[in-house]
Amino acid sequence: MMLRGALATGLSAAVATAGVAALAVTAGPVGGLRGAPGDLALAAATGCASEPDPTTYTPTPTPTSSPTASASPTAGPTASASPAKATSAPTATTEPEPTTAPEPVTSVEMVQANIKSGTVLKKFKADLRKVFRTCPDFVTFNEVPMRQPQYLAPTGYDIFRTPGQYTGANPVVWRTDRWVPEARGTTMISNKQGYGKGQHVMWGVRYANWVTLRSIDGKQTVSVVAVHIAPKSARTTKLLGPSIQRLGALVGQLSGSGPVLVGGDFNRHYKSSEYPRALLDAARLNAVYDLSGRYEPTGDHHGATIDYVMVRPAEAFSVLSQRTRELNSDHDAVVVELSLPEQTVGEPVISFSAGTTVNDPASVSQRGRSTVIRSIQGVVKAVPAGEELRVRTSSLDVRRVAAKLLAAARRGVTVKVVTGTTDSTTPERWLTKQLAEVPGSYVRHRPDAFEPGQTSSVLLASRAGITPWTSLSLDRGLSRTMVSQRTVLRLETKKKAYKKQVRAFEADAAPPSAEPTEPTGEPTAEPTGDAPGAEETAAP
Structure with a gap:
């Protein structure tokens, strides 16, 4: 309440990060009335500050790479904006404000x-x-x-x-x-x-x-x-x-x-x-x-x-x-x-809805950049024992996704993976070796099933939570580009579309007349680098 009261006399212009191109329309830092001086644009555009006083808060003139230390505007007076009024004598108002933690949202x-x-x-x-x-x-x-x-x-x-x-x-x-x-x-x-x-x-x-x-x-x-x-x-x-x-x-x-x-x-x-x-x-x-x-x-x-x-x-x-x-x-x-509780908690996810999910590769939040990866993990985690999970991807190169697939197989899900890589990635080699020990589950390499230069992925879960026939598709492989580049994940729950994609998957997964030997030289331990489940770090 105190924060909202302060904002009633002038809202600091916190600048949003760049939005998602094409799919998301993001307003960012633009004001309703560009002619308004400084951070009075919000007041002029919306009436958020009915009687603003520009000397009672400190504006944020440029975007910052991370959230500011305090969510509340500066309450004390600021120095005069006119150079002619500046003096060499020190004043109490020039003392730097101590850095404080963000005010909690109550x-x-x-x-x-x-x-x-x-x-x-x-x-x-x-x-x-x-x-x-x-x-x-x-x-x-x-x-x-x-x-x-x-x-x-x-x-x-x-x-x-x-x-x-x-x-x-x-x-x-x-x-x-x-x-x-x-x-x-x-x-x-x-x-x-x-x-x-x-x-x-x-x-x-x-x-x-x-x-x-x-x-x-x-x-x-x-x-x-x-x-x-x-x-x-x-x-x-x-x-x-x-x-x-x-x-x-x-x-x-x-x-x-x-x-x-x-x-x-x-x-x-x-x-x-x-x-x-x-x-x-x-x-x-x-x-x-x-x-x-x-x-x-x-x-x-x-x-x-x-x-x-x-x-x-x-x-x-x-x-x-x-x-x-x-x-x-x-x-x-x-x-x-x-x-609002001082700390929120989530519920176990038991259902999934058709629609699109999009990441923001320019977000200051790592979780904002990895939205799509976390959505995939959520579906994989929700597939119950006894069901089937099929993955068709041009490349599997995300360690934590490979780890979630293995965890699903070990709890009783039949996991079938078809990849389009000629030279297997480290997560693929590791998952190939681990799934070889789980009856019915496998990783198969079928580069001929993918058009040259094509990158795409489809995940098919016979059931995720209480939602049957869950299909996920995206126009890139399961790689770290899902973090560094704009990615749209589409989820469908239609039985007819699911069955059609399963038939296509089985055709790609079918072994040729002479089944090639799976790649050799697999590591005996999990992939090096970040441990499965750790946050991915992708180059911007």
Whole structure:
């Protein structure tokens, strides 16, 4: 609360790291109004500081390679910016401030804002000033696929969404002075193609964007999801159940990192018989209205409450304040302040959701760079004994992935690996030797199965947790370039696609008429260098 009060008089412009090219639209350090002096850009663009005083805080003029030592702005006065007023006499204000640890995050403010598509720019900007007025930690937007990121994420904020009319409609925005992104992705919620009478967009096509964030002090990890459930119509009436189930699968997957917050327009009144309470309960998602015991209308919808902030698990949060904020849009903004544990913990992951996950090779966070590797490890770890795990990759050159595959084989998973390398990598040679001792599991080298110069990987799990037919694909081998270069991992859970890929795998894995001898000279111990499970370090 004290930090938010300080920010109400001027937010330091913490600069975000470079975003993901092509897939992610990242606002970075751009301000809503470039003409504003110094770090007053945020105040001018959003109203976050209603009466700013530029001498009461120290701006951050350039990007830094690592988070600043303190998450709070300098409270004391700064030296005059005018050289003419400088004097040679020393003053108390020139004493350096002692370095302090980042202020712990004890509460977060989240704003859910559906800003009606087609709102004129003047009213849209006015709505944004209200959204950012109290410097929220997180903002989830709806209906803004064509809005420019510098408006949606002004100075001091960053944004993620996958560009597109449907994939980009629901971005997630967060404060960069308090949170560092570790993972991000986009998940299909419903995909009913076609237009209803008089419609100019496909109401049945919906995507959720999500970001996993770690606090600057490293003690808390939360995921934030922005979603917009299809409204009720003749074409979309049967989409509610499957949409909530897909959202629940996504939240269950993200909960492995820590608590999850969901913001969105669900298009169903909180107290109506259509509110999907049973499905939300199954997903362990609770609206903050459940926690606070009260609700209010959220816009111009005949007094209905259709905009929500939801959390999982409920026991990790308590509602400190809850209110709506009138907008020019036909929706009010929902503004919620929630307590947050001093240290968060994740849940065992038992389900996986179709969608994309993308790394950020320019992230200051090692975990942000290794997002894709950690996602692969999470799926491999969740495959239960008695199931099958097939891996087809142009190259296996990540020690910790090889170690996870061996661990799966030793707990009873049948692990089959086909690689396209002519000269085996060290992890491949090690895994070949280890799997030779596990009946049914193997590593086979089939360079002829890959086009020259082709780099790709497919992982096929007959079951991961409670999710059957889990398929992962990426356009590079299982190498350390998954850390140093932009990488997109796509996860599918369709049975037909899974079966087709299994048939292709078995054709590649089939031994030729004369089975070649597996490479010799394998090491008798684990690969040298980083131990399996240690963090990979890749050259930028």
